[in-house]
Amino acid sequence: MEKNNLKGWLYLLPAALFLGVFMIYPLIDVFVYSFEEGYNSASQTFFGVGLYNYSYVLHDPYFLQALKNTFILVIITVPLSTLIALGISVGLASIEKLRHLFQTIFFLPYVTNTLAVGLVFMILFAKTEYTDGLVNIILGIFGMEPIDFIEGSYAAKMFVLCFYTVWIVLPFKILILTSALASVKQDYYNAAMIDGTPRWRVFLKITLPMISPMLFYLVITGFIGAFKAYSDAVAIFGTELNVAEMNTIVGYIYDMLYGDGGGYPSYASAAAIILFVIVLTITSINLLVSKKHVHY
Amino acid sequence: MENSLQSKHKNTKIRKKTIKALTYTALGIWALIVLFPFYWMILTSIKSYGSYNAESTPAFVPTDPTFDNYITAFTSVPLLDYFINTLIFTLATTALMLVVTVLAAFAFARINFKGKNIAFTIFLSLMMIPSELVVITNFVTITNMDMRNTFMGLILPSVTSVFYIYLLKENFASIPDELYYAAKVDGTSDIKYLLKVMVPMCKPTIITVTILKIIECWNSYVWPRLITDDEAYYLVSNGIQAIREGGFGRENIPAMMAAVTVISIPLIILFLVFRKKIMEGVARGGTKG
Numbered sequence: 001m002e003k004n005n006l007k008g009w010l011y012l013l014p015a016a017l018f019l020g021v022f023m024i025y026p027l028i029d030v031f032v033y034s035f036e037e038g039y040n041s042a043s044q045t046f047f048g049v050g051l052y053n054y055s056y057v058l059h060d061p062y063f064l065q066a067l068k069n070t071f072i073l074v075i076i077t078v079p080l081s082t083l084i085a086l087g088i089s090v091g092l093a094s095i096e097k098l099r100h101l102f103q104t105i106f107f108l109p110y111v112t113n114t115l116a117v118g119l120v121f122m123i124l125f126a127k128t129e130y131t132d133g134l135v136n137i138i139l140g141i142f143g144m145e146p147i148d149f150i151e152g153s154y155a156a157k158m159f160v161l162c163f164y165t166v167w168i169v170l171p172f173k174i175l176i177l178t179s180a181l182a183s184v185k186q187d188y189y190n191a192a193m194i195d196g197t198p199r200w201r202v203f204l205k206i207t208l209p210m211i212s213p214m215l216f217y218l219v220i221t222g223f224i225g226a227f228k229a230y231s232d233a234v235a236i237f238g239t240e241l242n243v244a245e246m247n248t249i250v251g252y253i254y255d256m257l258y259g260d261g262g263g264y265p266s267y268a269s270a271a272a273i274i275l276f277v278i279v280l281t282i283t284s285i286n287l288l289v290s291k292k293h294v295h296y
Numbered sequence: 297m298e299n300s301l302q303s304k305h306k307n308t309k310i311r312k313k314t315i316k317a318l319t320y321t322a323l324g325i326w327a328l329i330v331l332f333p334f335y336w337m338i339l340t341s342i343k344s345y346g347s348y349n350a351e352s353t354p355a356f357v358p359t360d361p362t363f364d365n366y367i368t369a370f371t372s373v374p375l376l377d378y379f380i381n382t383l384i385f386t387l388a389t390t391a392l393m394l395v396v397t398v399l400a401a402f403a404f405a406r407i408n409f410k411g412k413n414i415a416f417t418i419f420l421s422l423m424m425i426p427s428e429l430v431v432i433t434n435f436v437t438i439t440n441m442d443m444r445n446t447f448m449g450l451i452l453p454s455v456t457s458v459f460y461i462y463l464l465k466e467n468f469a470s471i472p473d474e475l476y477y478a479a480k481v482d483g484t485s486d487i488k489y490l491l492k493v494m495v496p497m498c499k500p501t502i503i504t505v506t507i508l509k510i511i512e513c514w515n516s517y518v519w520p521r522l523i524t525d526d527e528a529y530y531l532v533s534n535g536i537q538a539i540r541e542g543g544f545g546r547e548n549i550p551a552m553m554a555a556v557t558v559i560s561i562p563l564i565i566l567f568l569v570f571r572k573k574i575m576e577g578v579a580r581g582g583t584k585g
Contacts, residue, residue, distance in 0.1 A: 004408055004409050007407055007486065008408070008409025009403075011399045012400050012403045014395065014399055014400070015397070015399065015400035015419075015456060015461060016400075018455050018456040019456050019458070022430065022437075022453040022455075023422055023425060023430050023456070025433065026429070026430035026432070027425060029432075029433040029436075030432055030433055033432065094315075094319055095316070095319060095320065095323070098320075102327060103575075104571060105327045105331060106330060107567075107575060108331070111563045111574070112334075112515075112563065113514065113515045113532065113560060113563065114515060114517070114533075115536045115537065116533075116536055117334075117560070119536060119540060119552065119553075120336060120337045120556060123336075123549055123552075124336060130349050131352045131353070167329070167330070175578060175579050224426075228428060231518065234517070234537070238537070253428060253432070254518065254522065257431075257432055257435055265433075265436055269432050272428050272429050275426075276426060276428075276429055279426070
């Protein structure tokens with residue numbers, strides 16, 4: 001037995017080392033940082049302990065802007081992408097021909113580099129001296145004035161960010177919902193068919209309750225993912241997100257840490273913990289709601 | 297009577313056909329929205345700089361295709377270096393991850409040792425920790441260890457994925473114990489049993505985990521951006537940002553698109569080859585979005 005103890009830990013050692021140094025220690029340290037006031041990263045000294053970092057972050061207009069952007073992004077993209085994914089998955093489930101082809105195409109955004117394709121989106125939407133950009137030309141056909149999506153109004157920029165976010169997150173949601181739909185037992189549908197139940201009723205009374213756990217899983221992971229949005233915004237608006245008024249909470253954390261305004265790990269830590277608390281709260285609310293409405 | 301039944305039957309048939317047609321149209325439209333950026337990327341990359349800027353209404357078919365942009369992409373920015381860096385980073389990280397993960401999963405699945413349950417619980421709870429919380433200290437750690445702008449600094453914090461350990465442990469545990477005892481009787485050592493029996497038997501899961509990690513590494517942006525500011529260590533994602541902010545001059549969009557195409561192609565090929573494995577793997581445990 002003694003020998004097995006040693007052996008067990010020996011096999012576990014590499015993983016434990018990596019996790020200890022790069023996950024458990026940082027997790028404790030981030031709380032320590034967030035309470036150390038006036039931390040200087042060059043001399044690694046600080047003058048006090050308290051809540052000043054949190055107060056600084058919560059009063060920083062850049063953080064408030066990032067908070068607002070992130071919340072708008074979450075509120076728009078999570079329900080929208082879940083609904084679209086549901087529609088597409090139901091569509092996919094009802095056809096036979098070309099189904100695999102569609103599934104393959106729809107999954108493509110998952111395996112692409114967010115920054116690479118973001119650049120393509122930027123070019124499709126951008127209005128330059130040379131051209132109004134393809135999207136504006138298409139809008140022009142419908143009689144709309146060209147809009148500057150990349151450097152124009154807040155609403156226009158937010159629209160592009162939301163559009164790109166939905167484009168990026170859909171593959172995962174479609175995949176999960178497609179397999180959830182496939183796992184609903186055919187017996188239920190057959191019974192409904194014998195009773196002559198109309199399609200929409202079958203969908204509301206059978207399909208939706210049966211896939212509700214997966215739907216809920218997607219909503220929860222969707223919320224968590226959208227709150228951590230960052231590289232999508234960088235892909236479209238570049239790294240100077242504060243200037244573009246398009247920064248996100250995670251973007252704010254990284255800007256505090258490194259870059260032109262960086263060198264403040266204490267502020268970054270405070271912001272990271274605020275983000276963590278927000279995500280935890282929303283997830284708990286989600287779980288509470290799901291207990292009432294999800295059929296397991 | 298018979299007539300009205302027939303017409304009713306006909307009506308439902310027509311309705312069914314209409315619904316089907318609408319479904320295909322809707323799916324087709326979304327497929328178009330998904331594919332269009334890729335089409336535009338490739339299309340723009342084979343337009344010459346002159347003709348791209350001359351088109352105030354862009355042409356949908358290239359009139360005069362050219363591959364010059366690809367040459368520009370490789371010669372005027374160190375695209376090849378970004379590529380090699382990403383390849384080194386991806387391969388090293390994935391290989392290290394595999395070793396660490398397989399060993400840990402084996403310990404959890406097959407060996408009885410003191411503290412196993414507590415260790416496993418701690419591992420599981422780590423799955424819930426968002427990377428944003430730990431990245432700050434890791435940045436400070438790596439900076440203090442003078443590992444900024446080194447492969448070590450890029451790779452080490454990216455190695456472990458608790459979820460993959462969990463996934464593999466479940467798979468290992470599903471192999472019947474009898475095999476293990478039989479091997480013990482034959483005097484096979486644990487490590488030999490792991491490599492000769494368990495790993496081959498769990499190959500599908502190992503391949504899935506490997507591919508998911510490769511995708512993750514190839515697309516990683518945040519950590520590399522924090523830890524490298526020397527262009528010699530840029531990965532492709534950072535390379536794209538550098539190219540965008542000045543590589544070809546902001547206006548040379550065809551060259552940019554050539555670079556973006558080159559960067560996107562390896563993963564698209566990987567996806568088309570391992571389509572089934574990737575989609576299964578993501579359905580089991582990938583998250584994004």
